[in-house]
Amino acid sequence: MVKICCIGAGYVGGPTMAVIALKCPNIQVAVVDISTARINAWNSDTLPIYEPGLDEVVKKCRGKNLSFSTDVEKHVAESDIVFVSVNTPTKTQGLGAGKAADLTYWESAARMIADVAKSNKIVVEKSTVPVKTAEAIEKILTHNSKGINFSILSNPEFLAEGTAISDLLNPDRVLIGGRETPEGKKAIEALRDVYAHWVPVDRILCTNLWSAELSKLAANAFLAQRISSVNAMSALCEATGADVSQVAHAVGKDTRIGPKFLNASVGFGGSCFQKDILNLVYICECNGLPEVATYWKQVIKVNDYQKTRFVNQIVSSMFNTVSGKKIAVLGFAFKKDTGDTRETPAIDVCKGLIGDKAKLSIYDPQVNQDQIQRDLSMKKFDWDHPVHLQPMSPTSVKDVSVVWDAYTATKDAHGICILTEWDEFKNLDYQKIFNDMQKPAFVFDGRNVVDAEKLRKIGFIVYSIGKPLDDWLKDMPAVA
Ligand code: NAD
Numbered sequence: 004m005v006k007i008c009c010i011g012a013g014y015v016g017g018p019t020m021a022v023i024a025l026k027c028p029n030i031q032v033a034v035v036d037i038s039t040a041r042i043n044a045w046n047s048d049t050l051p052i053y054e055p056g057l058d059e060v061v062k063k064c065r066g067k068n069l070s071f072s073t074d075v076e077k078h079v080a081e082s083d084i085v086f087v088s089v090n091t092p093t094k095t096q097g098l099g100a101g102k103a104a105d106l107t108y109w110e111s112a113a114r115m116i117a118d119v120a121k122s123n124k125i126v127v128e129k130s131t132v133p134v135k136t137a138e139a140i141e142k143i144l145t146h147n148s149k150g151i152n153f154s155i156l157s158n159p160e161f162l163a164e165g166t167a168i169s170d171l172l173n174p175d176r177v178l179i180g181g182r183e184t185p186e187g188k189k190a191i192e193a194l195r196d197v198y199a200h201w202v203p204v205d206r207i208l209c210t211n212l213w214s215a216e217l218s219k220l221a222a223n224a225f226l227a228q229r230i231s232s233v234n235a236m237s238a239l240c241e242a243t244g245a246d247v248s249q250v251a252h253a254v255g256k257d258t259r260i261g262p263k264f265l266n267a268s269v270g271f272g273g274s275c276f277q278k279d280i281l282n283l284v285y286i287c288e289c290n291g292l293p294e295v296a297t298y299w300k301q302v303i304k305v306n307d308y309q310k311t312r313f314v315n316q317i318v319s320s321m322f323n324t325v326s327g328k329k330i331a332v333l334g335f336a337f338k339k340d341t342g343d344t345r346e347t348p349a350i351d352v353c354k355g356l357i358g359d360k361a362k363l364s365i366y367d368p369q370v371n372q373d374q375i376q377r378d379l380s381m382k383k384f385d386w387d388h389p390v391h392l393q394p395m396s397p398t399s400v401k402d403v404s405v406v407w408d409a410y411t412a413t414k415d416a417h418g419i420c421i422l423t424e425w426d427e428f429k430n431l432d433y434q435k436i437f438n439d440m441q442k443p444a445f446v447f448d449g450r451n452v453v454d455a456e457k458l459r460k461i462g463f464i465v466y467s468i469g470k471p472l473d474d475w476l477k478d479m480p481a482v483a
């Protein structure tokens with residue numbers, strides 16, 4: 004029986020391995036991690052991540068051909084194929100700080116594989132890594148190999164959170180990069196056979212190692228660039244009276260452009276877009292391509308601009324001060340259907356409002372108080388480390404309360420900011436909310452989820468990203 008081990012039981016390792024176990028009953032899959040808390044959660048009824056459909060898949064396979072363990076070395080030693088799906092954060096210190104990928108966790112995993120291996124292994128890069136990482140990993144493995152053969156493959160993951168299970172069950176493509184040697188081709192075949200249990204072979208793309216590594220960074224850069232493009236347009240729409248939804252619809256109707264990923268927002272978040280683009284920028288700079296680096300850097304700059312613009316709009320609309328005012332924040336996760344808050348735009352928006360002395364009352368259906376307090380007190384980039392290695396926040400952030408329903412959050416508030424597009428925010432009783440708020444009552448919709456006309460009829464002053472501005476807002480222009 005083929006044995007697979009995955010190092011890293013996170014958002015990628017957990018769901019990916021659960022789906023492999025589901026679709027390949029003849030393969031034994033072990034997911035291992037250095038975090039005991041994470042592994043305990045994977046073995047409990049409350050999984051460590053919220054992902055629609057994940058519970059069912061895990062329940063079907065756990066205890067059969069899927070296991071979760073902290074016994075990293077044992078499972079690695081026993082496996083034929085080892086996936087590595089560990090954190091690859093942005094470096095915070097030293098060479099390339101603020102841009103380059105920190106490969107500490109990857110390197111330590113590779114050294115451990117070399118130490119414990121007693122048989123030949125295929126080592127699969129599942130984490131997103133800089134192009135040419137496989138060369139470095141190969142060096143670590145072969146220098147410590149004791150005669151064991153290691154074949155390195157790049158198999159980047161394209162799942163999106165919130166839709167991870169359906170993305171994994173029905174991927175647009177699976178990408179496998181390997182060496183163009185007989186051993187490399189054999190390794191590619193072996194991994195292709197795993198995916199071929201459920202993915203049509205014409206969707207399994209095989210390339211050289213560097214193309215696979217770079218394609219992952221490129222795909223995320225292209226996706227993020229679309230969002231920054233439409234967000235840049237949203238600013239122009241507000242200035243001109245155009246409506247960004249209508250513009251995006253018209254643009255997306257061109258089959259060469261397509262309709263997806265053109266929703267204007269308060270900014271993109273998530274663990275990867277910013278990190279991967281910064282990494283791409285660094286690689287361009289290292290390869291003597293400053294113009295290319297500047298081009299991609301602009302995608303991040305526009306994203307930061309969008310968040311700042313949103314905060315400025317709130318403050319300027321409310322008579323240029325939010326000091327002491329209660330602002331309800333609806334949604335903290337970086338998108339709906341996930342409890343993930345990594346690089347969520349809510350962090351920057353909340354920090355901006357706190358900077359102007361607002362009192363925040365935050366509600367998100369999937370994010371708890373502890374997480375929100377950690378996010379608001381942690382330094383940039385510190386979140387992307389195994390949980391038990393993250394610096395603890397010494398004190399909780401004052402002037403922030405976290406509540407468990409939208410009505411409590413909005414009671415007596417001066418304004419509401421919608422920062423995540425949770426479906427339940429569309430259908431709240433906004434008349435009741437209006438009655439219980441201070442007047443004038445404002446709604447700042449960073450995701451275009453509410454029916455702005457309906458809310459205006461109730462009496463709200465409404466700001467919707469990229470939409471024609473209310474007269475009130477026109478009279479209170481945001482100047483940074
Ligand atoms: P994560 O933080 O959820 O999980 C990583 C896990 O690796 C953690 O549980 C950590 O404890 C563990 N770990 C770190 N070093 C280890 C070691 N030496 N031995 C054993 N376990 C170790 O991260 P994630 O979101 O799953 O991302 C993992 C990688 O996949 C990153 O490179 C990321 O860029 C990439 N990726 C993420 C997504 C996503 O949607 N989250 C999608 C595609 C690719």
Ligand code: UGA
Nearest residue numbers: 160161162163164230264265266268271272273275337338
């Ligand atoms: C993204 C990619 O979509 C995945 O293919 C990739 O595997 C993953 O990053 C990764 O490498 O980590 P994810 O971050 O989970 O997935 O979620 P997305 O759906 O891409 O959303 C990212 C951010 O962009 C969210 O904050 C979302 O609200 C925002 N977004 C998305 C918009 O503002 N507008 C859109 O039209 C689409």
